[in-house]
Amino acid sequence: MSAAPSLLEVRSLTRRFGGLTAVNSVDLDLAEGEFLSVIGPNGAGKTTLFNLITGHDDPDGGTVKFSGRDITRLPPEWLATLGIARTFQHGRVFANLSVMDNVLVGAHVRFKAVRPAWPSPLSLLGPFAEVALALIRPSSVVTEEKRMREEALRILARFGDRLLPRLDHPTYSLSYANRRRVEIGRALALGPKLLLLDEPTAGMNQTETAEMQTLIGDLKKSGLTILLIEHKLDMVMQLSDRVIVMDNGSVIANGKPAEVRNNPAVIEAYLGHRRSDKSEASVPEAAE
C-alpha cells in the first residue's frame, strides 16, 4: 500500500503452541516513519507477534525482514544492535537499578569507546579490552559516559517531572506508571529505528494515559517508526496511520483507522469475546 520502502516486512509468520496457533500466517509491512497499531481481543496473538519480530521467540514458519535484511530467528541481542527496541506488556524494568541506570542500559549498544569492536580473530579479546577500559577509564570512555548521561537526562525530561526527581531511586520503588515510563525511556536510549510498544498505557489512569498519548504523538512527529499494541482504541485511532486487527492469530482487517473502525468483522471479533473479562472495557469503544 505504501510506495516508500518497507522498514519491516513480515511474511506468513506462524507460531504454534501445541494445538493452538497463536500467530497464523501473518503478513505485515511497515514503512519508514509510519505508525502502525495492532489491536485485537485478549489472546489474539499480538504479544506473540512482537516476540517473533524481536527475536524472543522462534516462528514455526515465515520470515521477518528489517531494512531488507532477513532477521528471522536472530537473537534479540543482535536485533538491538540493528536498532530495534521494544517495551514489554507486563513491564520488565531492572528492579534494583536506578532510573538513570535503567536508561543507560538501554543505550548499551551505543557505547563504542568502552566496547571496541575488533575484527574477527581479535574479537575474542573484546571482553578483556572491555574490562581493562572500564577499569582504566581513558578520557574517551569518560566523555562517552558523560555524553550518554546527558542524553539520558534529555530523554527523561520528556516525562516532565515524573522521573527527573527520582534519578537515583531503584525502579522497584517507583509507581507502576513510572516504571512503564522508565521502560519507554530505556527503549528511546537505544536510539531505535523501530520502536515496538506493547500496551504502554496498561494500568494507567486517564490523565496518565493522555500524557503518554502526547508523548507517543511527539515521538511519531519526530519521525520514529512505531509499532503499537494497545487496547485503548481512542488512542489508537488518533495516533495511527494504519491499524491491523488480529483475532485468533490471524489478521482479520488492515487499513486506515476509520476503515477498520467500521469493519463488521472487527466489531464481531470484539463482541464475540465479550465474555473474556479483560477486553470488556474496550468493547463499547469498538462498537460505537
Place this chain on the structure above:
Amino acid sequence: MSSWFDYTVNGLIIGNIYALLAVGLALIFGVSRLINFAHGSVYVVGAYAGFLAVTQFGTPLPLTIVIVVAVGALLGLAIERFGLRPLQGYAHIAPLLATIGISFVLDQLVQLTFSPDPRALPSELLQKRFQIGSGTIGALDILIAAIGIGSAGLLYYFLRFTRLGWAVRATAQDRDAAQQMGVDVDAVNRTVFAIASALGAVSGLLVGMYYNYIDPSMSFQATLKGVVAQVVGGVGNVPGAIAGSMLLGLVESYGIALFGTSYRNLFAFILLIVVLVLRPNGLFASRRQTPPEPMTGTFIAPSKPVQISPRTLLAIALAAALLPLVLPNPYVLQTLTNAWLYGLLGLSLTLIAGTVGLISLGHAALLAIGGYASALLSLDLGMPVGLSILLAGVIAAALGTLLVFPSFRLRGHYLSIATLAIGEIVSLVILNWDSLTRGPIGVSGIPPLSLFGFELDTDRSVYWFALGVLVVLAALQFRLLRSHLGRTLRAMRDDDIAARSYGIGLDRYKALAFAVGSFAAGVSGGITAHLYSYINHETFNSQLSILALTIVILGGMGNVTGAILGSVLLVGLPEVFRVAAEYRVLIYGIVLLLLVRFRPQGLLGTV
C-alpha cells in the same frame, strides 16, 4: 566380585538405593519446585537411627525398618514445617539455601552425637549368598531389590488410586490451579516430605547394611547422587528418577570394573553435566517440552544498601594496616589473615552470585585450582612465589570460566547444581591425576610466601601481604561496579530477557564476570597453599563453598564491603572465641538458615 554378572547385579542394587533417594527428590521437586539439599542428611539420620536400634536395642530387621521409616517421616515433616513453609513467597533460591543450611545442621548434629568415626551396621543377612549360574547374589541384594520394587509399587498405588495421591499429582502439574480447586497444598507438601524422607531414611539404612559401614559424611554424596539420578531421569519425573538411578548405578558399577574405585563419582558427575547441558529435561523427556521454568530469580532482596563513604573505608583499611603495630598478637594476626583470605573468596562469590546472580555452589574448586597451580608452579617449575600466585589467579580464571561456560545457558537451580558438580569433578580430577597433582598424597613442601625474593616469614608480613592483596582487589571490584559493567551485570541479573533485548550478550558478560571473580578466588587459593605448605584434594572441600555463600549472604549479595565484613564475622569471630571446629559448621548452617529467613538482604544490604 569378578564377573560382569556380579557387576550388573551390584549396579542394579546400588541403583535401587539411589532410586529410593531420587524418587523422594523427584516428588519434592514435583510439588514444590525445590531441590532438597537436606535429603542426604535424612538418609544419614535414617542410617544412624537403624544403627541405634540394632546395636542398642537389638531390634529385628522388620522392626528396624519400621523405626527408620517413622524417624524419616517425622524428620521430613519437621523440615517442611519449620524450615520451608515459612519461606513461602520468598525468592526461589531461598528454600534451596534453607535446605543447605538444614543439611549442615543435621549432619553436624549427627556428628556431634555419634562422633565422626565410621560405625559398623551389623546385619545377619550380610553373609548369606545364593549361587545363580556362575555368579552369586546375596540375601541383602534380594532384600534391597524387594524394598525398592515394593516401595515403587506402593508409591504407584498411592499416586494413582488415593485421593491424596491425586492431590499430589494435581499440585505437581499446576500448583496454583490445584490450590484454586481446593486442594490443600500444605497438606500435599507435608505428605510428600514425609514419604520422601521415609524413603530416604530407608535408603540410608540399606546402604549401611550393604557396606556394613556408616559415617556422617555420607550425607553430601547421597544428596549429590540422588540429584544426579533425578536430573538424568528428568527433574520432577518419578519413573524417570527410577530409570536414572538404575542407569547411574550401572554406569558407576561398570566404571569401577573398568577404571577402579576412585573414578566412581567422576562418572556420576560427568554424566550429570553432560545431561544438564545437552538434555536439561532429562534423557527421557520429549524434545519439544519446555523445561519447568519458575526456577529463575536470584536471591536479591530489594534493599537500600548501607552507604559507607570512601573516606570511611580508607580509614578502616588504614586502621587494619596499622593493627599489627598496635596489637602484635600472633594469634589475632593469623586469624585476621585467614579472614582476609576468605574475604578474597567472598569478593569472588559476591560478584558472581550477587552481582550477576549465578549462585555457584562449587566455589571451593577455584581455590583448589589456584592453590594447586601456585604450589606446582613454584615447586615443579621453580617459579618465584609472587609470580606463581598471580598466575594461579589467571589459571583459575581461565579454567574456571571454561568449565562453567557450557552451563551458562542453565538457569536458577540448574546452574547451581552444575557448579556443584563441576566443583566435585575438579576435586576428583585432582585426586586421580597423580602425575600432575600427586594424587591422594597431596603436595607437600610448598615454598613459603615471598615477594621479590624477600621471604614473608613473620605473622605481620603475611598479614600485610594478604590485606594488601584484598584491598587492591576490592578497590578494583568497586571501580568495576561503578563502570558501565556494574549496571550491565546487574541488569542481566534482574531481568535477563530485557537485558538481551538491549544488546547484552549473556554468555559474554557471564564469562567476563566469572573470569574476574575467579581470579580473586584463585589468588586466595594460591596464597593459602603457600601458608599451609601442604595441600591435598580435601584442603578446599565443598564445605568451603557453602561457607563462602554464607559469607556473601551475610554481608549482602553483590556488596564488596559486605563480603569482607561477612568473612571477618564468620571466619574471624569463631576463631577469636575459640569455637571448636565441629561447632563452627553448625554455626554456619544456623547463620545461613536465619539469614535466609530473617535478613535475606544481609547486614549491609544487597547491591
